[in-house]
Amino acid sequence: MNIPLRVRNLVARHDTSDPYRIAKELNCSVYFLDLPSTVNGFWKRTLRRRTIAINKNLPEWQQAAVLCHELGHIVCHGRYTAFSMRNVSYSNTRIEREADEFATYLMAYRYNLDEYYVSQFLSEGWRT
Numbered sequence: 001m002n003i004p005l006r007v008r009n010l011v012a013r014h015d016t017s018d019p020y021r022i023a024k025e026l027n028c029s030v031y032f033l034d035l036p037s038t039v040n041g042f043w044k045r046t047l048r049r050r051t052i053a054i055n056k057n058l059p060e061w062q063q064a065a066v067l068c069h070e071l072g073h074i075v076c077h078g079r080y081t082a083f084s085m086r087n088v089s090y091s092n093t094r095i096e097r098e099a100d101e102f103a104t105y106l107m108a109y110r111y112n113l114d115e116y117y118v119s120q121f122l123s124e125g126w127r128t
Helices: 003-012 019-025 060-077 089-107 117-125
Strands: 027-033 040-044 050-053
Touching: 003 019, 003 040, 003 060, 003 117, 019 027, 019 060, 027 060, 040 060, 050 060
Parallel strands: 027 050
Antiparallel strands: 040 050
């Protein structure tokens, strides 16, 4: 899967790199919730509606990184569900790695990745 190309196409199609606008244009509802500290966010589909939940206790740039990661799942793995994939460690690892890569490329449009430690947060922040 060519993740950089997917991100470029997404940004071009929506004429923005703002993950919040992209989520809105993809008809995703985004909620900021008081989640456990071990949970940065998740997405789910209920009755054809996509919902993204983000831990409201994270700094703004981390919330954006979480949103980009979840958008990566939606764009690249539309049928992926964490519950059904939990026991398939190879697929789960690959899918999470691809979502992290997607988030890194999308975040690069708006943030200095080194300054905000985005890559480190994405690679370590989802681990519980």
